[in-house]
Amino acid sequence: MCSSFDPGKCPTVSEMLSRLGDKWTVLIIMVLRNGPQRFSDIKRTVVGVSQRMLTLTLRALERDGMVRRTVYATVPPRVEYELTELGRSFSEPIQAFGGWVFENYNQIHAARAEFDARSEAERGNDKLIKIG
Amino acid sequence: MCSSFDPGKCPTVSEMLSRLGDKWTVLIIMVLRNGPQRFSDIKRTVVGVSQRMLTLTLRALERDGMVRRTVYATVPPRVEYELTELGRSFSEPIQAFGGWVFENYNQIHAARAEFDARSEAERGNDKLIKIG
């Protein structure tokens, strides 16, 4: 058990944070919010994901209890993935975070533009100094 | 501008998510919540961070408008970092996420234990089948 939710004190928190950071986890969770999906459906919906990464990501989510995997003994095989209750709950703070970024989109990009302009200017000054 | 906060439709959202995923950003933000800090203070507090990564992470946060960097023209130089209003606001959904993990810590670890036991059992069965 961890003493607090400080990522520095709770490895699990930082693990889950880096989960969020990988390219596919969040996308897949969002897709699964629409209900159970087959492997190939997810692959089709999450544009650009490779078979390998889809498998690995789903496995990790399954291991953490976020996703339930159901195999139907048909031929060809049919495997369905769906969010567990835990997984659905997990998706809430993620949505909240996405919402925050969306709301503050303009401020972030304004800050970047200003920072980049400033850097550009400094490089320009350096040039002048060196030339002069 | 993005059409929604779906990471698939808004590159900025996925950028910020992968920020969370890197090893240091969240730790540094949490440290800065305690007020302005000097470079070496942060380095001392965030155990294990290299000079390089601290610099890079702070630069990225500064560029996004989360952190303000103030240089005092003393010798030796003194540089202070502090959260901006945007940065402080940014830390809220992060805290919320950390809180969620903390609250659901037990469920996550229970799921992992079960998953690992199951995998272990399957490997065991495979062995028996192969041997038998």
Place this chain on the structure above:
DNA sequence: CTGGATCCGATTCGATACTG
């Protein structure tokens, strides 16, 4: 003290080929 530059090992991930 702050932080830029470089080198290099480790990890990540996509592409490809193969299996039940």
Place this chain on the structure above:
DNA sequence: CAGTATCGAATCGGATCCAG
């Protein structure tokens, strides 16, 4: 259809050295 196995390219990050 739903994976597993393997390989190579790219990226990441720590260690080290240097500078204002």
